[in-house]
Amino acid sequence: MWAGDEPRLAWLAYLSEAAERLAEAEGWSSDLRYQVAQTLQALVAGTLPGLAVKASDVDRLRGRGRNVTRARQVLRFLDLLDDDRPDRADAWLRERTKGLAPAIQMEIIAWAQALRSGGGRMRAKSDLTWRHYVADVVDAAHQWSERYGSLREVTRDDVITVLSAPRPGDGHNLVTALRSLFSFLKRDRRAFRNPTSRLPRRLTRRPVASIPQPLDRSVMDEIGVARESPTAWLVVVLAAHHALTPNPIRLLRLEHLDLTGRRMQVADQARFIDDLTLTALIDYLAYRQTRWPRTANPHLLLSQQTAHHDGPTSRWWVRHAARLRSATLDALRCDRILEEALAQGHRDPLHIAATFGLHPDTAQRYADAAFDTARA
Incomplete structure (x- = not known):
């Protein structure tokens, strides 16, 4: 050759x-x-x-x-x-903001780019998050484009009108996105005031969360099927026993595990590794070593794709890896928290918050749900 x-x-x-x-x-x-x-x-x-x-x-x-x-x-x-390839995210952003007043389009693009890359006092957002922010804001921006040439002209009354209109979902995402947008514009000196400050509480209050429900016992049989796969079983144990959501599960790294000391670091909280978790971890690590003996990826969970680079798996992959048919990881997590709440014999939200790293308000909601359900 x-x-x-x-x-x-x-x-x-x-x-x-x-x-x-x-x-x-x-x-x-x-x-x-x-x-x-x-x-x-x-x-x-x-x-x-x-x-x-x-x-x-x-x-x-x-x-x-x-x-x-x-x-x-x-x-x-x-x-x-x-790299001469077009930026797909930039193309999506320009397509999504097409039809806005030119100045408003550029203001939203500048904000979105700051969300993507971070800088100053703004932390970079995930690709999914910044896209959701833009999508939430664009509909309101189209309304304002009919009357204004720039977002600096938007008033507090305009924001209240937009937030008061019926919209899909619980609506709180739009509040968050608008606050982020106008905070950026003021900080970047593109606007003189922030029209999202001091909004009526009725518009910014989060909707009442749904009441946590225990898992239907009929789905327990399918959890046992997960034992056939080291990956599926570890995911189920982390969700159903440690009450972890898919995001912290996928972000767990090998350095977060201390099998000898029986400790596992989840965010800023150290969790005890009991016998059930230890067995699941040992079985998975043996499988991981056999399947990908040369991988340098520091994350605990690997897929066929992530084994060849250093990034984590996706939330979707974690949910799919559990191999559950009708139950969900969120339902397993919810059931575990309710079980722990009932085991205390009385409403003890502080214990729930400390055990699972929950916000006190969330812990209170689980404690109330556990005993209200038991009494019913």
Whole structure:
């Protein structure tokens, strides 16, 4: 292959060496290594040695037995990737704000970009969160675009009118999004006042939460099926025994576990690892080591995709991994908290809050629900 073409051979060797370093660091499987090698060979055949490569040119190499995503990673690792692909999030944002008054559109785009990247006193939001914020605000912005050229003209009465109108869901998300938007505009000196300050309590109060309900005993049989899978069983134990939601479950890292000391760090709370949890963890860690012996991902739970990089799994993956048919992880968590509340023999929200790391108001709601249900 390319006999006598020393520059191209050297170019392939250089890329292959970088790929091997990444493969060792991230624990790529033999299949993935082969796919990357095939992609790099095709890349070298069609590019000039030593020059930066456009991401769009790499994407054109897609095909059976190739992996363009990891090939781009190799080039990015060597600072040889010219990422000329359009920003999908930016395209979505501009499409979502299309039709607004030009100044209002730019103000919302500036806010959304700050939500994405963070900075100043604003923490970066997840992709899902900032998109929801924008979607919540855009409908109101369309109404204001009919009368105003800029959001700095929006008044407190305009905000009250929007919040008073019927809308899907509990409506509190819109309050949060509008407060975030106008706080940003004032902080960035794009507006002189914040029309969301000192709003009537009736518009900003969270709706009354639903009353927690115990799990129907008829679904307990399907929980036993989860024992057949180390991954499913660990997820079920963390949700049904430790009352964790999918997000902290997916964010657990190996460094958070102290099996010898029987401690597990969940956010800023240390949890005791009992025998049930210890067995589930040991079984899963043995499976994890057998399945992905070379992975460098620091997170406890791995999927086929995340095993080859350092990010966590998704909330959807955690819910799907539990292999539950009718029950949900949220229902298992709720049932566990109610069980703990009843076990105290009296309403003790402080114990519930300390045990599961809940807000006192949430703990009170569970304590009340547990004893009201038992009395009924």
